[in-house]
Amino acid sequence: MERLSPISLQETCELREPKIIKVDSKELQKNKVVITSEETIKTQKIVSCGRPAIDENIIIVDPETALPCPPETVGEIWVSGASIAQGYWQDEDATEKAFNAYLPDNKKPFLRTGDLGFLHQGELFVTGRIKDIIIIRGRNYYPQDIETTVKNCHPALRDHSCVATSITSEEGEKLVIIGEIKRKLEQKINFQEIVNTIRSHVSRKHGIQTNKIVLVKQGSIPKTSSGKIQRLAGKKAYLENNISIIFQEDSSEKNTKESQEKTMSHSIELNKTQKRKDKKLSELISWLRNYANENINSRLIDERRCIPPHIVLDFGNQGLLGMQVPLEYGGLGLNNGETMNVMEQLGAIDTTLSLFVGLNNVLGIRPLLNFGSPSLREELLPRLATGRELAAFALTEPSAGSNPQAIASSAIPQSPEQWIINGTKIWSGSAAWAGIINVFVQEKDSQGNFQGISGFTVKRGTPGLKQGPEALTMGMRGMVQNTVYFNDVAVDASQKLGNTGEGMKVAQDAMMYGRLTIAAASVGGMKRCAQLWHRYSSRRQISTVRLLENPLVLARLNGLTAAITTIETLVTSITTWLDQGQEVPVEAYAVCKMAAPEFYWEAADNLVQFLGGRGYIESNMAPQILRDARILRIFEGPTETLTAFLGSRVIYQPESFKTFLCDTLSMPEIYERFEQTVQQIQDYRQSPFTEETKTKNWTAILCGEVAMWGVLLAVLEAKAMSSTSESLNRAIAWTKEHFQQKIAQGFAQTPDELVISSANKTTELISDYENAIGNLEQTLAGEDREVDEFLRLGDSETGRLGDWETGRLGDWETGRLGDWETRRNIENWLMNWLGEKLNLSPQNIDPKQAFADYGIDSVMAVELAQDLQEWLGYTQQLEASLAWNFPTIKSLAQYLSTIESEDEIVEEKFAMNDSKIALNGQSQGTSSTENPEIISDISNYSEDEIQTAINQEMAELESLLKGGYPS
Ligand SMILES: Cc1cc2nc3c(=O)[nH]c(=O)nc-3n(C[C@H](O)[C@H](O)[C@H](O)COP(=O)(O)OP(=O)(O)OC[C@H]3O[C@@H](n4cnc5c(N)ncnc54)[C@H](O)[C@@H]3O)c2cc1C
Numbered sequence: 014m015e016r017l018s019p020i021s022l023q024e025t026c027e028l029r030e031p032k033i034i035k036v037d038s039k040e041l042q043k044n045k046v047v048i049t050s051e052e053t054i055k056t057q058k059i060v061s062c063g064r065p066a067i068d069e070n071i072i073i074v075d076p077e078t079a080l081p082c083p084p085e086t087v088g089e090i091w092v093s094g095a096s097i098a099q100g101y102w103q104d105e106d107a108t109e110k111a112f113n114a115y116l117p118d119n120k121k122p123f124l125r126t127g128d129l130g131f132l133h134q135g136e137l138f139v140t141g142r143i144k145d146i147i148i149i150r151g152r153n154y155y156p157q158d159i160e161t162t163v164k165n166c167h168p169a170l171r172d173h174s175c176v177a178t179s180i181t182s183e184e185g186e187k188l189v190i191i192g193e194i195k196r197k198l199e200q201k202i203n204f205q206e207i208v209n210t211i212r213s214h215v216s217r218k219h220g221i222q223t224n225k226i227v228l229v230k231q232g233s234i235p236k237t238s239s240g241k242i243q244r245l246a247g248k249k250a251y252l253e254n255n256i257s258i259i260f261q262e263d264s265s266e267k268n269t270k271e272s273q274e275k276t277m278s279h280s281i282e283l284n285k286t287q288k289r290k291d292k293k294l295s296e297l298i299s300w301l302r303n304y305a306n307e308n309i310n311s312r313l314i315d316e317r318r319c320i321p322p323h324i325v326l327d328f329g330n331q332g333l334l335g336m337q338v339p340l341e342y343g344g345l346g347l348n349n350g351e352t353m354n355v356m357e358q359l360g361a362i363d364t365t366l367s368l369f370v371g372l373n374n375v376l377g378i379r380p381l382l383n384f385g386s387p388s389l390r391e392e393l394l395p396r397l398a399t400g401r402e403l404a405a406f407a408l409t410e411p412s413a414g415s416n417p418q419a420i421a422s423s424a425i426p427q428s429p430e431q432w433i434i435n436g437t438k439i440w441s442g443s444a445a446w447a448g449i450i451n452v453f454v455q456e457k458d459s460q461g462n463f464q465g466i467s468g469f470t471v472k473r474g475t476p477g478l479k480q481g482p483e484a485l486t487m488g489m490r491g492m493v494q495n496t497v498y499f500n501d502v503a504v505d506a507s508q509k510l511g512n513t514g515e516g517m518k519v520a521q522d523a524m525m526y527g528r529l530t531i532a533a534a535s536v537g538g539m540k541r542c543a544q545l546w547h548r549y550s551s552r553r554q555i556s557t558v559r560l561l562e563n564p565l566v567l568a569r570l571n572g573l574t575a576a577i578t579t580i581e582t583l584v585t586s587i588t589t590w591l592d593q594g595q596e597v598p599v600e601a602y603a604v605c606k607m608a609a610p611e612f613y614w615e616a617a618d619n620l621v622q623f624l625g626g627r628g629y630i631e632s633n634m635a636p637q638i639l640r641d642a643r644i645l646r647i648f649e650g651p652t653e654t655l656t657a658f659l660g661s662r663v664i665y666q667p668e669s670f671k672t673f674l675c676d677t678l679s680m681p682e683i684y685e686r687f688e689q690t691v692q693q694i695q696d697y698r699q700s701p702f703t704e705e706t707k708t709k710n711w712t713a714i715l716c717g718e719v720a721m722w723g724v725l726l727a728v729l730e731a732k733a734m735s736s737t738s739e740s741l742n743r744a745i746a747w748t749k750e751h752f753q754q755k756i757a758q759g760f761a762q763t764p765d766e767l768v769i770s771s772a773n774k775t776t777e778l779i780s781d782y783e784n785a786i787g788n789l790e791q792t793l794a795g796e797d798r799e800v801d802e803f804l805r806l807g808d809s810e811t812g813r814l815g816d817w818e819t820g821r822l823g824d825w826e827t828g829r830l831g832d833w834e835t836r837r838n839i840e841n842w843l844m845n846w847l848g849e850k851l852n853l854s855p856q857n858i859d860p861k862q863a864f865a866d867y868g869i870d871s872v873m874a875v876e877l878a879q880d881l882q883e884w885l886g887y888t889q890q891l892e893a894s895l896a897w898n899f900p901t902i903k904s905l906a907q908y909l910s911t912i913e914s915e916d917e918i919v920e921e922k923f924a925m926n927d928s929k930i931a932l933n934g935q936s937q938g939t940s941s942t943e944n945p946e947i948i949s950d951i952s953n954y955s956e957d958e959i960q961t962a963i964n965q966e967m968a969e970l971e972s973l974l975k976g977g978y979p980s
Contacts, residue, residue, distance in 0.1 A: 031060050031061055031063070032060070032061040032063075032136055033058050033059070033060050033061070034048055034058070034059055034061070034133060034138070035048065035049050035050070035051065035052055035056045035057065035058055035059075036048055036049065036056065036057055036059060037049055037055060037056060037057075038055055038056060038057045038158070039055060039737070041057060041087065041140065041153070041155075042152040042153050042154065043152065043153070044082075044086055044087040044088070044153060045085065045086060045087070046085040046086065046087060046131050046133060046138075047085075048085075048133070051749070052682065052686075055730060055733065057158070059138045059139075059140065060138070061133075061136040061137065061138050062130075062136070062137045062138065062139060063136060063137065064135050064136050064137070065135075065137065066094070066096075068094050068095050068096065069092060069093070069094035069096065070092070070093045070094055070121075070123075071090060071091070071092050071132065071137055072090075072091045072116070072123065073086065073087070073088040073089070073090060073091070073130065073131055073132055074088050074089050074091045074114075074116070074123075074125075075088050075089070076088065076089040076125075076143060079114065079115075079116070079117075080116075080117065081116065082131075084132075085131065085133065086131060087129050087130065087131045087140055087153075088129065088130075088131070089125060089126065089127070089128070089129060089143060090126045090128045090129070090130045090137070090139065091114060091123035091124065091125055091126065092123060092124045092126060093121050093122065093123045093124065097112070097124050098112070098124075099112065100112045100113075110125070111124060111125050111127075112124050112125075127142060127143050127144065128141070128142055128143070129141050129142065129143055129146065140155060141155045141156070141157065144245065145178075145244050145245075147159075147177065147178065147179040147186065147188060148179070148186055149179065149185070149186050149187075149188060149221055150185070152221075154177075154188075154219060154221065156176070156177040156178060156244060157177075158219070159177035159188075159190070159215060159219055160175045160176070160177050160242075162214050162215055162218045162219065162679070163175045163177065163190055163192055163211055163214070163215065165214075165675075165681065166210050166211055166214040166676070167207050167210045167211065168198075169194055169195055169198045169202045169207055170192050170193070170194065170195070170207070171192075171193040171194070171195050171231060173240065173241075173242065174192065174193035174231070174234055174242065175190065175191065175192040175193065175234070175242070176190070176191040176192075176234055176242055176244050176247040176248065177189075177190050177244075178191070178244055178245075178247070178248040180224075180225070180248075180252070182224075187224035187225065188215070188221055188222070188223045188224055188225075189223075189224065189225040189226075189227065189248070189251070190211060190215070190223055190225070190226050190227070191227045191229060191234060191247055191248075191251055191256070192207075192211070192226070192227070192228055192229070193228075193229055193230065193231050193232070193233060193234055194207075194228050194229070194230065194231065194259055195231060196230070196231040199230070199231075199259065204228055204259065204260035205260075205262075207228060208226045208228070208260070208262045210676075211223065211226050212226065212264075214676070214679055216734075216735065217678070217679045217731055217734050217735065218679040218734055219734065220734045220735045220736075222264065223264070224263065224264050225261065225262070225263045225264070226261065226262050227251060227256075227258055227260075227261040228258070228259045228260040228261065229256050229257055229258055229259060230257035230259060233250070233256045233257045234247045234250075234256075235247055235250060293345070294347070294351045294354060294355070297331065297332075297333075297345075297355060298354065298355065298358050300331060301333075301355070301358050301359065301362065302358070302362075304327065305362040305363070308323065308324070308327070309324065309362065309363060309366070311362075311363045311365070311366075311491075311634065311637060312631065312632065312634075312637070314363070314365060314366075314490070314491035315365070315490045315491060315637050316490075317491075318485075318490045318491060319491055319493075320365070320366065320369060320491045320492065324366070325400060325403075326400065328370065328400060329399050329400015329401065330399070330400070332344060332345040332398070332399070333345075333355065333359075333370050333400075334370065334373045334374065334397070334398070334399070334400035334403070335373075335374065335378060335394070335397055335398025335399065335400070336351075336352045336355060336370075336374050337349075337352055337374060337378070337379070337382065338378060338382065338394055338397070338398035342390070342394035342395050342398050343394075343395045343398040343399050344394070344398035345398075348588075348591075348592045349529075349587075349588040349591040349592050350585070350588040350589065350592055352374070352530075352533075352588075353529065353530070353533035353584050353585075353588050354533075355370075356370070356371060356530050356533035356534045356537070357533045357534065357536045357537040357540075357584075358537055359371075359534060359537065360533065360534030360535060360536065360537025360538040360541075361537035361538060361540055361541040362537070362541075363491075363641075364488075364489075364534060364538050364638065364641035364642060364645075365488070365489050365490065365491045365492055365641055366491070367534040367537065367538075368442070368489055368492065368534070368641075368644075369442075369443065369491070369492050371527065371530040371531070371534060372404075372405070372406065372442045372443055372492075372527075373397070373400075373403055373404055373443065374530075375523055375526050375527045375530050376404075376405070376406030376442075376451070376523050376524070376527055377397065377403065377404025377405060377406060377443070377447070377449070377451065378394070378397050378398070378404055379522070379523045379526060380406075380451045380468060380470070380510050380519050380520075380522070380523050381393060381394065381397070381404075381449075381451075381470060381510070382394070383519070383522055384468070384510040384511040384515070384519045384522075385470065385510060386506070386507045386508075386509065388507045389470060389507050389508060393448075393449060393470070396448065397448070397449070401448075402447070402448025402449065402473075403443050403446050403447040403448060404443070404447055404448065404449050404450075404451070405441050405442060405443045405444040405446075405447035405449070405450045405451070405497075406441065406442070406450070406451050406520075406523065407438035407441040407444060407450050407451065407452045407453070407497050408420065408438070408452075408453045408520055409438060409439055409440055409441070410422060410436065410437060410438055410439060410907075411437065411439055411903075411907070412899075412901070412903045412904035412907040412908075413904060415650065415651050415654040416900060416904070417453070417517070417520065418466070418517070418898060419898070419899050419900070419901075419904040419907075419908070420436075420453060420454065420455065420466065421436060421455065421904075421907045421908050421910075421911045422434065422435065422436020422437065422438065422452070422453075422454040422455065422499060423435055423436060423454050423455045423456070423457055423911060424454045424455070424456045424457070424467060424469065424504070425457050425459075425461070426457075426458065426459050427503065430505055430506045431503060431504070431505050431506075432456070432469070432503070432504050432505075433501050433502065433503055434452065434454055434469065434471070434477075434499045434501075434502040434503075434504060435499055435500060435501060435502070435911075436452075436454060436499050436911075437481075437496065437497070437498055437499070438452065438496065438497045438499070439481075439484070439496050439497075440484055440494045440495075440496075440648075441494065441495060441496075441497050442489075442492055442493070442494050443492060443493060444480060444493070444494075444495050444497050445480040445483065445493045445495045446493060447473065448472065448473050449470050449471065449472055449473065450470070450471050450473075450478075450497060451468055451469070451470055451471075451510060451519075451523075452468070452469055452470075452471050452497075452499065453466055453467070453468050453516045453517075453519075453520050454466065454467060454469070454499075454516070455467075456513055456514065456516075464513050464514055465513060465514025465515070465516070466514065466516035466517050466520075467509065467510075467511075467512075467513050467514060467515065467516040468509070468510035468511060468515070468516040468519040468520060469504045469508045469509055469510060470504075470508045470510060471499070471502055471504060471508065472508075475502050475503065475504075476501075476502070476503070477499060477500040477501045477502040477503070478497070478498075478499060478500075478502050479497070479498040479499075479500060480495055480496075480497060480498075481495055481496025481497060481498055482495060482496055483495040484496075486644070487640050487643060487644070488637070488639075488640030488641040488642070488643055488644050489640075489641060489644055490640075524649055524650065525599060525602040526602075527649050528602045528603070528605045528606035528649055528650070529584065529587055529588075529602060529605050531605065531606055531609060531610060531645055531649060532580055532583065532584050532605035532606065532608075532609035533584050535580060535609035535610055535612065535613040535642075535645060536577060536580050536581050536584060536609070538613050538616070538617070538638065538641075538642060539573060539576065539577045539580070539612060539613050539616045540577060541638070542573065542613075542616040542617055542619070542620045542638060543570065543573050543574060543577065543616070545620055545624070545633075545634065545635065546570060546573075546619065546620050546623055546624070547561070547570065549623070549624050549627065550563075550566050550570070550623060560623070566623060569619050569623070571743070572747065573612075573615075573616050573619065574740065574743070575740075575743050575744045575746075575747035575748070576612040576615075576616070576744075576747070577612075578729075578740045578741060578743070578744035579608070579612075579725050579728075579729060579744045579747070579748055580605075580608060580609045580612060582728055582729055582732050582741070582744065583601075583604065583605060583608070583609075583724075583725065583728050584605070586728050586731070586732065587601055587602075587605070590677070595677075598669045598670070598672070598673045598677075599662070599669070600659060600662060600663070600669060600670050600673055600720070600724060601673065601724065603650075603655045603658060603659045603662075603721075604659070604720075604721050604724045604725065606649060606650055606652075606655055607652050607655045607656060607659065607717075607721050608721055608725060609645070610642070610645030610646045610652065611646060611652060613642045613645060614642050614643060614645070614646055616642075617635070617638045617639040617641075617642040617643075618639065620635045620638065620639070621635045621636065621639050653714070655717075656713075656714050656717035656718055656721070657710060657713045657714055657717060658717070659716075659717040659720050659721065660712070660713030660714055660715065660716040660717030660718075660720065661713045661717075663687070663691065663716055663717070663720045664691060664695075664712065664713060664716055667688075670684075670720065671684055671688075673724075674687070674723070674724070674727050678727045678728060678730075678731040679731060679734070680726075680727040680730055680731060683723050683726055683727045683730070684723075684727075686723070686756075687719060687720060687723045690716075690719055690756045690759055691716050691719070693759070693760065694712060694715055694716060694719075694759040694760070695712055697760065698712070698715070698759060698760060699762075700712065701762075701766045701769045702769075704868050704870075706865050706868075706870070707865075707866075710865075715758070715759050716759075718755050718758075719752070719755045719756055719759060722748060722751050722752035722755050723752060725748045725751075725752075726745070726748045726749055726752045729741065729744055729745045729748055730745060733745060772859075772862060772866055772867065773851075773853060773857060776857055776859075835910040836906045836907055836909075836910040837906075839905070839906035839909050839910060840860050840902050840903065840906040841855075842881075842884060843860070843881075843902040843905060843906060844858045844860060844902060846877065846880060846881075847864075847867060847869075847902070850873065850876075851867060851868070858902070860901060860902035860903045860906070861901050861902075861903050862901060862902075863900040863901055864877075864896045864897075864900055864901065864902075865897075865900060869896055871893070873896075874893050874894070874895070874896040874897065875893040877895070877896055878890075878891040878892060878893045878895050878896075879891075881895070881909075885909070
């Protein structure tokens with residue numbers, strides 16, 4: 014029987030503007046019609062054939078029982094009416110079956126069309142052909158949907174030249190896909206790769222396994238004269254071996270043929286290993302839970318600002334400090350999924366402890382595992398894996414935080430295989446306790462030319478390595494974060510991480526993975542918040558009802574559960590890809606770090622709020638959780654930096670994001686929605702800024718936020734393709750709403766935008782507050798923490814003072830002004846230069862503000878480089894990109910003050926300035942109040958007067974040193 018196509022069915026219906034509806038695809042597989050207004054990957058558009066004509070009667074019937082289907086159900090389309098033919102020419106049997114179908118009332122005969130469809134609001138919708146439908150494990154799969162997925166998944170496959178069908182085997186129906194390969198690509202492509210791609214796309218999108226994939230020559234699949242594929246003819250040709258096969262793979266055969274034995278023994282081994290590992294993991298998790306209940310007192314850790322030694326030792330003995338270190342080095346050899354399970358558990362127990370363990374494993378050990386030399390690994394991994402030594406990571410510097418490229422520490426070769434490291438790192442976690450520190454520096458050649466950023470592992474006890482003061486952090490109090498000084502620290506080639514110039518690659522690799530780890534720990538932390546919040550609101554009565562019954566509490570608490578499922582799904586998806594050897598794009602890691610800490614922070618804040626006064630009492634844990642959760646939004650890339658990064662990636666280098674959403678997650682619809690939004694934001698949205706750079710930054714932030722929600726939604730939808738659950742559906746609904754709200758926000762002004770002013774106007778505005786509240790800075794001395802100078806080692810003997818910045822003893826001995834003074838002079842010059850260009854007082858220039866924020870464009874950047882070069886007296890040309898590479902006055906000054914090759918010139922320059930240190934309050938060339946005053950002509954003063962001025966200046970500097978870090 015010829016298929017009654019929608020076109021011919023249309024002829025039995027009134028012609029009108031075609032109506033298109035959207036239905037839930039999963040429900041459709043079960044023959045249910047669930048209409049939705051959404052357009053997502055889980056919905057499907059169906060075009061109406063119109064309303065039946067007046068003289069036609071169309072009914073929907075269960076093809077097996079011949080009974081009418083309930084409304085909104087898919088069934089066979091039966092038609093009766095005057096325009097229906099009498100039957101097939103000279104084929105009574107076929108006529109009887111098709112043209113004389115009756116309902117139980119036996120009133121009139123119907124034509125069985127063989128098509129499936131449904132009626133909705135009186136209109137007919139056709140979903141497919143009964144004979145084509147693929148029924149696997151009770152679900153209906155429409156071949157055209159699978160064919161569309163296959164067609165889009167690989168460029169070597171021809172358009173409209175694929176057949177999805179099924180064959181019957183002993184185990185039931187099996188899916189077979191036959192696809193034509195483009196002729197011109199036949200010789201050039203890897204067929205196995207195409208087959209793998211088809212398999213994974215069909216599995217992700219439709220949740221079924223493809224048993225057989227057959228790649229055939231162009232033109233092999235039979236088609237109608239109008240170019241439509243003939244599925245049944247295609248299937249027949251394949252079954253009868255009548256088709257030109259290039260390559261085929263049968264997943265069941267693959268497992269049973271000659272490789273069977275090998276596969277079997279291998280899989281037995283794998284199973285054994287997996288079982289051992291599962292056992293090890295579950296034992297570890299259960300050990301952690303018992304240990305937490307009996308041996309950890311988080312309050313004490315927090316109050317005493319120290320993790321007790323027994324915890325470090327016990328964690329080390331359990332292997333927690335070297336989770337991914339291979340077994341042969343004494344590690345646990347856990348895979349990614351297992352590691353994140355442990356991180357989640359630790360996050361629930363104590364966020365500080367999870368960060369301590371995460372830092373050691375990820376920022377400390379991972380660079381060694383992935384980039385360390387064999388000798389370094391041999392030497393260090395056994396000690397690190399068992400916690401005999403701890404590992405730290407030192408990237409951040411005073412002028413290089415969210416922009417790590419601006420680091421100024423350097424490594425200069427002493428011989429071909431040895432370097433000398435100098436520099437200062439701040440807030441390095443566990444550094445003061447660590448046996449090794451991974452440090453990232455500018456590597457220079459023997460002429461002082463920059464070679465790129467390189468990483469080195471520096472061992473404790475190396476001369477010149479000095480631990481500086483601990484920062485008193487808001488949270489993470491149990492862990493030490495301290496300054497580290499590198500004063501002529503010698504390292505050799507075996508200590509290098511990766512090659513010259515690969516330092517950022519090494520650091521990024523660790524930080525990307527760190528972002529995943531933070532997300533996993535956040536899941537644990539959020540679950541703990543949910544438990545405590547729920548516990549309190551279940552017990553607390555407010556106005557005769559339990560707090561838990563309150564709609565606001567229920568809404569917020571359920572929002573948290575949706576957030577937990579969302580991040581959990583993201584983490585599990587990433588670890589699954591990693592454990593399968595798939596590459597994970599940077600966008601996915603960025604989303605981990607953007608979303609999880611923000612959700613965790615909200616959970617912690619809600620916990621404090623909904624516990625009422627108890628939320629503010631330290632013994633109830635909520636304040637500690639809040640403090641610990643807060644740092645996650647800042648380190649390892651602050652949320653805003655990553656939002657801007659993600660936004661720029663998706664706007665200017667969208668390929669990786671597109672591949673991630675469309676191919677890895679099979680969610681092209683979400684990508685399309687996102688792509689349209691980005692375009693619309695760029696085209697229509699009024700930026701509150703006039704300068705191009707600012708508009709670009711602003712657009713990147715807006716698009717970054719939309720991209721984050723897009724990724725979260727795509728990950729959840731992809732997961733729903735293979736398995737579904739109530740919590741997953743709730744998380745999808747929650748994320749979808751956020752995604753849509755973010756899109757809408759892209760087109761609306763936020764209240765903050767309405768009041769945006771320039772940096773200068775903002776400074777003026779805030780300066781006025783001084784009239785209202787004054788300028789406050791408490792100076793009342795606290796307890797004396799310094800060792801008396803008569804007792805201090807070194808100082809009393811040498812009479813020298815330590816340098817607060819470098820930790821070096823002795824710079825002051827020479828009477829020469831060190832790095833700090835050089836930098837301050839360069840800063841002053843830059844502030845004056847910028848003030849002059851912008852017609853602003855230098856006091857109003859913030860040395861920590863980006864040049865770009867002051868509107869420096871590429872022309873001004875060239876001018877700046879030339880003027881600087883001239884002022885510094887450099888012979889070597891300064892790059893115009895200087896202002897971008899070192900984006901603030903502080904970072905540029907820091908960099909320039911450490912250019913070794915120009916040392917002499919810089920020193921000469923400042924030697925000149927030194928000689929100009931003045932006696933009176935006037936200044937020359939600088940107007941900063943914190944600067945040494947300068948006079949134009951020192952000949953007016955006696956030598957004694959000049960000496961007195963120098964002494965005064967030195968005394969001032971000394972007092973600054975004691976006071977700590979100048980702002
Ligand atoms: C407790 C603690 C532990 C740490 N541990 C380590 C460690 O072990 N090793 C290590 O190397 N470092 C460590 N750090 C440093 C940490 O990584 C940095 O603090 C972080 O990268 C931010 O740098 P910054 O503090 O210099 O902030 P800045 O670079 O000054 O940025 C300030 C803020 O500006 C905003 N911002 C930045 N970029 C943008 C943008 N493009 N658009 C809009 N807004 C933006 C963000 O809100 C950001 O928080 C630690 C820090 C802390 C506080």
